[in-house]
Amino acid sequence: MINRDGFSKSLWQNEAQAELAQRSMPGYTFDVVVIGAGITGVTTALLLQQSGKQCLLLEAHNAGFGTSSGTSAHLNTLLDTPYPDVISKFGKQKAMLAAQGAAEAIAIIKGHVDKYAIDCDFAYKTGYLFSQNERESQQLTEISKALEVVGISAEWSDGIPVPLPFDNAIKVERQAQFHPTKYLSALLRQYIADGGNYLDQTAVDHVDSDGAVQRVSAGKAIYQATDIVYATHIPPGLNLLHLRCAPYRSYVLALKLARDKYPDGLAYDLKEPYHYFRTAIHDGRPLLLVGGNDHKTGHEAKAEHVFSELEAYARKYYEVQAVAYRWSSQYYIPADGLPYIGHLPGGGNHQFVATGYSGNGMIFGTLAGRILCDLIVSGESPYTTLLSPSRIKPVAGFSRFIRENADVLKHFVSDRISQQSLTELSELAKGEGRVVKYQEKQVALYKDEYGKVYALHPVCPHAGCIVQWNSAEQSWDCPCHGARYAATGELLNGPASRGLRHIGLDD
Ligand SMILES: Cc1cc2nc3c(=O)[nH]c(=O)nc-3n(C[C@H](O)[C@H](O)[C@H](O)COP(=O)(O)OP(=O)(O)OC[C@H]3O[C@@H](n4cnc5c(N)ncnc54)[C@H](O)[C@@H]3O)c2cc1C
Incomplete structure (x- = not known):
């Protein structure tokens, strides 16, 4: 069974987990490190590996842990952003290219299905x-x-x-339509067969770069690559893209x-x-x-x-x-209606990203694989100008926004509350979570199925916003940029790079 970033079970999780991950790497230096094994990461890694690049695919949980197993898997040239909007914002030629890209993505998927005889409906x-x-x-x-x-x-x-x-x-x-996790598992299998390297349960903590070499830290390991791809659905850290998606x-x-x-x-x-x-x-x-x-x-x-x-x-x-x-x-949802695929804003020439797909990410995630592979291998793609993330203009006051939000973190809740206060605060049903006020400060409380109460700082470590309880998925969700945390605080999906802090209990 495939795990995903939610409490409720999707139709696509029933597939057997593709047991393809290696436990150790043959080395620590690669041409490309791809971060995230959803449809974007797996497609990109496969196409790059087949183009002669030696790749390492790193996944924090298991392949399909993100939205790729929570999708509904329609394959459309009819996009969520209606074409009259695309034409008015981008012009006729570029709107035609967007439509062509969607059709190309369906053709790529169908090509894989035929070539590798993938049984994915x-x-x-x-x-x-x-x-x-x-x-x-x-x-x-x-x-x-x-x-x-x-x-x-x-x-x-x-x-x-x-x-x-x-x-x-x-x-x-x-x-068209298909079964997304059957397709994903088959692509991953092909990537490994083509010599690609894959580690699951390996969250990337941060990336350092001196321009030419990217150093990717995941726990105690540091992997080096010429290029990296953030296929994490939304890039981690604070980036202009978070203000545009x-x-x-x-x-x-x-x-x-x-x-x-x-x-x-x-x-x-x-x-x-x-x-x-x-x-x-x-x-x-x-x-x-x-x-x-x-x-x-x-x-x-x-x-x-x-x-x-x-x-x-x-x-x-x-x-x-x-x-x-x-x-x-x-x-x-991207600000102007089309996704951001290409160089990561502020990331130099060797860091790439694909995000802002709206409800067309099976299509755009596949197209991203094609575009990012072309950009890394040859430096060119017909879609560069249309989808480039650098079409985002720098936002005045962005660094102040980051500083101010970081300040919020410092001034928030104390690190400990008493067991008695917690009991008074926690009139919750089992399986329920709520942000409550305690001495004019806010605490995120969750009571598990055995009645144990967890107290967490409700401040999202990404940009300092207060998380909200999501009763459908039993998670803490950030209303600002969408970071999500398990009921007990562990990080489920970015752009944050760590979980919610626990509040200690005094007797
Ligand atoms: C309900 C719903 C229905 C949809 N229906 C459709 C549809 O019908 N057709 C369509 O085209 N699109 C649809 N979409 C959109 C589409 O499903 C998504 O856009 C697409 O799955 C995104 O794929 P992805 O690979 O970019 O991201 P994800 O599938 O989210 O994968 C990202 C991966 O990155 C990993 N990761 C994150 N951070 C790190 C880290 N630091 N280190 C290592 N790994 C990390 C995550 O664990 C995850 O596995 C739908 C979306 C939703 C929500």
């Missing part, structure tokens, strides 16, 4: 986008025109594959239907946030995936209720026999 599907009121119908008309401009062929459709009322719909052929949580249900027809196609409404539908095969039987109800990370006090709302929404249209799986996961 890959199937081309028709994608449907539908409107349910006049405003959405106008929007759909705009989208339809923009699709023609960027070279994606769309047709008006009389029907949609889901039993929802709709006013208008368009359909786009050659979208907003973290969001998104929810998915996998439903067993009583007698209804499972959709043979991918369907999306035009709500804000939108809902989507697809069918997935699990143990030889179909399940309906319904997703949506996204919100900014750490901004929903009752995350558990979001599942109930999504389920009530699905039950309006389907006779649901059982909720087989339900899970939530994280993604990052």
Whole structure:
């Protein structure tokens, strides 16, 4: 079973863990160190290794621990950022390149599936986008025109594959779907077969660089490389990209239907946030995936209720026999609508990053593999100008922002509280967490299933914001840049690089 950064179990975790990690390295010097084994890291490492670069892939937990096992795995050229927006922000030529990139990513995935005979339920599907009121119908008309401009062929459709009322719909052929962790495990296996090195349970603590050599510290080990790639979904540390990527949580249900027809196609409404539908095969039987109800990370006090709302929404249209799986996961919305793939801002010529994928990271994570491989091997990629993270202008006051937030850390809560105060503070149900006030200061409390209470500093070590309890995933989530921590404080996902501090108890 694959572990992931959440308490709820996703449909994709049932795969056997790919036992491919080595326990020791043949040496400490590589051409490229790739950090993070989600779809971005594994694709990038594979393509680089096949281009003749000797790679080391380092993963803090296990392959697929991040959003790559919390995804819904649609493969679209229809992007989350509607093409009219892409055209207005980037111009027609660049919008065409974005559409071409999405199609190239689907082709890369299909190419891998065919070449390595990967059994991952890959199937081309028709994608449907539908409107349910006049405003959405106008929007759909705009989208339809923009699709023609960027070279994606769309047709008006009389029907949609889901039993929802709709006013208008368009359909786009050659979208696709697959099983993400089956695909990921197969790519990783191929990377190892091609001579790539892989360590799991190896968190990178920091990277030093003198320009030509990157020194990657992970525990006691230091690995050297000419180039490094942050394939960590969001880069660690404080970087301009954290001001340009907003973290969001998104929810998915996998439903067993009583007698209804499972959709043979991918369907999306035009709500804000939108809902989507697809069918997935699990143990030889179909399940309906319904997703949506996204919100900014750490901004929903009752995350558990979001599942109930999504389920009530699905039950309006389907006779649901059982909720087989339900899970939530994280993604990052980029400020101008397209991802940041290329040189890490402030990282020099040999540090690379890929982030800000919105809900299209299966596509953009794959495209990132192609782009980063090209940049590292030849210094060039057709997508450099479109997706370069250096299109971000330096932000006035950024260093002051970092200093001020670091100051917050110093002035926060004391390091110890008494056992008695803790008992008074901790009127929590088992499995519940809450940030409470104690002597005008804040403490994050969590009671585990045995009744043991943990007291933590609620200050996110990344930039000093106060974390919020996420009841759906039993985690502490930072509302500022999306760092997440287990109920007992351990780091689940960046951009922080350490967990929440524990508060000691006096008798
Ligand atoms: C609910 C949901 C549904 C989605 N549906 C779709 C969809 O249908 N289609 C689509 O295209 N996209 C979808 N997405 C987006 C897509 O799933 C993600 O963008 C994509 O999985 C990101 O992959 P990644 O490899 O960049 O990051 P991740 O999968 O998050 O991998 C990052 C890895 O880096 C590791 N790591 C982090 N820090 C360190 C460190 N310091 N040292 C070592 N390792 C580290 C982590 O443990 C993790 O394994 C969805 C997202 C969500 C939340």
